[in-house]
Amino acid sequence: MKQLWIAPxxxxxxxxxxxxxxxxxxxxxVQTTEGSIPLAPAARFRFTAVGTVVVRGGDDPLVSYKIRxxxxxxxxxxxxxxxxxxxxxxxxxxxSTMTVAAGDxxxxxxxxxLTVPRNLVxxxxxxxxxxxxxxxxxxxxxxxxGGGRVQMDRIGGEAIAKTGGSDIRIGRVNAGLRCFxxxxxxQVDYAGGETWCETAGGEILIGESAGVVHATxxxxxxxxxxxxxxxxxxxDGGLIEVGQSGGLVTAQTRGGSIEVGGSKGVECASAAxxxxxxxxxxxxxxxxxxxxxxxxxxxxxxxxxxxxSSGLGDITVLIPSNLAVSVRALxxxxxxxxxxxxxxxxxxxxxxxxxxxxxxxxxxxxxxxGPLLRITASSGVVYLRRQR
Numbered sequence: 001m002k003q004l005w006i007a008p009x010x011x012x013x014x015x016x017x018x019x020x021x022x023x024x025x026x027x028x029x030v031q032t033t034e035g036s037i038p039l040a041p042a043a044r045f046r047f048t049a050v051g052t053v054v055v056r057g058g059d060d061p062l063v064s065y066k067i068r069x070x071x072x073x074x075x076x077x078x079x080x081x082x083x084x085x086x087x088x089x090x091x092x093x094x095x096s097t098m099t100v101a102a103g104d105x106x107x108x109x110x111x112x113x114l115t116v117p118r119n120l121v122x123x124x125x126x127x128x129x130x131x132x133x134x135x136x137x138x139x140x141x142x143x144x145x146g147g148g149r150v151q152m153d154r155i156g157g158e159a160i161a162k163t164g165g166s167d168i169r170i171g172r173v174n175a176g177l178r179c180f181x182x183x184x185x186x187q188v189d190y191a192g193g194e195t196w197c198e199t200a201g202g203e204i205l206i207g208e209s210a211g212v213v214h215a216t217x218x219x220x221x222x223x224x225x226x227x228x229x230x231x232x233x234x235x236d237g238g239l240i241e242v243g244q245s246g247g248l249v250t251a252q253t254r255g256g257s258i259e260v261g262g263s264k265g266v267e268c269a270s271a272a273x274x275x276x277x278x279x280x281x282x283x284x285x286x287x288x289x290x291x292x293x294x295x296x297x298x299x300x301x302x303x304x305x306x307x308x309s310s311g312l313g314d315i316t317v318l319i320p321s322n323l324a325v326s327v328r329a330l331x332x333x334x335x336x337x338x339x340x341x342x343x344x345x346x347x348x349x350x351x352x353x354x355x356x357x358x359x360x361x362x363x364x365x366x367x368x369x370g371p372l373l374r375i376t377a378s379s380g381v382v383y384l385r386r387q388r
Contacts, residue, residue, distance in 0.1 A: 022082060025070075033067040033085045039096050044122040049100040051110030052148065053127050057118030057136035069102055070109045082108065105129060122157070131166075140175075149184075158193070167202070176211065185220065203238070212247070221256065231263075239273065248282070257291065265304070274313070284373075288313065292380070297323055299387065302370075309376045316383040317375065319344070324370035329362040329382045342384040 022031050039045065039061060047053065058064075067085055086101040102110045110130070116123065122140045125132050131148040134141050140157035143150050150161040153171030160178045161168045167184035170177065176193030179186045185202035188195065194211035197204045203220040206213060206227070213231045215222045221238035224231055230247030233240045239256035242249050245263040257273035260266050265282030268275060274291040277284065279298050284306035286293055292313040297303060299320035308315050319325065327347050331338040338360040340349050347364030362382070375382050 028070045028072050029082060031069045031082045031085075033069075033087070034065065035087060036062040036064040037089050037096075037098065038062055039117060039120075040091070040094075043117075043120060044095045044124075045116055045120050046095055046097045046124040046126075047100075047114065048098075048126045049102075049110070049112055050105045050128045050130065051102065051112060052130040052132075053112050053114070053125055054131075054133045055114045055116060055123065055125060055135070055137075057120070057138065058115040059118065060115065061117055063096075063098065063117075064115045065098075066113045067100060067102065068111045068113075070111075071103075071107060150179075168199075177209075222251075240268075258286075258288075262298070284308070292316070294318075296387065297325075299323065303373065305371045305373075307374045307376075309374075310378065310380055312379045313377070314380040314383065315375055315377045316385060317373070318385050318387040319366065320387045322367065324367040326365045326369045326372045327363065327375070327384065328372060329375040329377075329384065330359055331361075331377045331382045332359045332379065339381040340384070341381065343386045344384060347384060 022029055069082055071082060083103050088099045090097050100112060102108065118136055118138050120137060120139050123137055125134060125143045127145040127148060129147050130145060132143040132145045133151040134143055136154045138156035141152060141155050142160040143152065144162040146164045147166060148163060149166045150163050151169045152159055152161060155173045158175040159173045162180045163184060165183040168179045168181050168186045170188040172190045174192040177188065177191040178196040181199040181202060183201040184199060186197045186199055187205045189207045191209045195206065195209040196214045198216045201219045202217060204215045204217050204222045206224045208226045210228045212229045213224055213227045215233045217235050217238065219237045220235065222233045222235050223241045225243045228246045231242050231245045231249045233251045235253045235256060237255040238253065240251040240253050241259045243261045248265040249260050249263045251258050251268040253273060254271045258268045258270050259276040262279035266277055266280060267285045270288040270291060272290045273288060275286045275288050275293045277286060278296040281298050281301040283304040287309045289311040293308050293310050293315045295308060296318040297320060300322060303323065303325055329340055331340050340360050340362045342349055342362055344366060346366055347362050349360065349362040351360055
C-alpha cells in the first residue's frame with residue numbers, strides 16, 4: 001500500500017538493497033550500507049527511520065549516507081538478524097524524502113550518518129527511537145524522536161527539537177528555537193530569535209537569546225544567562241535564575257528561589273523560596289509566601305510603581321542615594337516583634353503599638369519623591385538600607 005501511494009506522485013523513486021561484508025567488532029557483528037542520492041538545488045529534505053540519526057551539512061549536492069547495523073549474537077544468529085536494508089526515496093512538491101527500513105530495532109542497533117547539502121531550505125528528521133543530531137545547516141531544521149536525545153549546532157534557520165523522554169542539547173541556532181521534552185533537560189547556548197523551551201521533568205539552561213524567552217518545566221531549575229528581550233519562566237519545583245534581560249522578567253515557581261540580575265522590570269512569585277533582585281529599573285513586583293526578599297535598585301534609574309511582599313521572611317531594599325522614590329512600608333508581627341530599620345531620615349518610622357504586638361509602618365519621600373514603592377512583611381523585618 002505504501003508503494004502504491006508514493007508512485008503516482010513521485011518524480012523519482014529508488015528502492016535499494018545493498019550489503020557489505022559483515023565484520024566483527026568488539027564482540028558485535030556489524031553490517032554497513034553506503035550510497036548516495038541526488039537532490040534539487042535548495043530543496044527541502046525529509047528523512048524518516050528507526051535508530052540513531054546524525055546529519056551534517058556539506059558542499060556536495062548529493063545526499064551521502066552510511067548505515068551501520070550492530071547486533072550481539074553468534075555468527076549464525078547474527079547474520080540471520082542482519083537482514084536487507086531498504087532505502088526508499090521519492091520527490092514530490094519540492095520535497096525529497098528518504099526512508100530507511102532496517103532490522104528489528106529490539107534486536108539490532110542501527111546508526112545512520114548522512115551528509116546533505118548545507119544550503120537546504122528545510123530539513124526534517126524523524127526517528128521512532130534513537131538519538132537525532134543535526135549540524136552545519138543553513139536553513140530551517142526540525143528534529144523529532146520518540147525516545148532519544150536531540151542535539152543541534154550551527155543551524156542558520158529556525159529550529160524545532162522534540163523528544164518523548166530525553167535531553168535536548170542546542171549549540172547555536174541563528175533564528176527562532178522551539179524545544180519540547182517529555183522528561184529530560186534542555187540546554188541552549190545561543191538562539192537568534194524567540195526561544196521556547198518546555199519539559200515535563202528537567203532543567204532548562206539558556207546561555208543567550210536574541211528574542212523573548214519562554215521557559216517552562218514541571219520539575220527542575222531554570223537558568224537564563226542573558227536575554228535581549230523579555231523572559232517568561234515557570235517551574236513547578238525548582239529555582240529560577242535570570243542573569244540579564246532587556247525586557248520584563250516574569251517568573252513563577254512553586255518550590256524554589258528566584259534571582260534576577262539587570263532587567264527592565266520584574267514580576268515574580270515564589271510559594272516557598274527567597275527572592276534576590278539586583279540592578280533593576282521599571283516596574284518591580286515580587287511576592288513570596290515563605291522566604292526573604294533582597295532588592296537592589298539601580299542608581300540613576302527611574303523606578304516605576306512597585307511592590308514587595310513576604311508572608312514569612314525579612315525584606316531588605318538597597319536604595320541609591322540619588323533615586324527619587326516614595327516609600328510606604330509595613331511590618332507585622334506574627335511570630336516575633338515587628339521592626340522597620342531605616343537608614344534614611346526622610347522615611348519616618350511609626351512604632352506606636354509595636355510593643356503590644358501590632359504593626360509598624362514607615363513612610364517618606366527620597367529626593368523629592370517619585371513612584372511609590374510598597375513593602376509588606378507579614379512576619380518579618382523591613383530593612384531600608386542606603387546603597388554604598
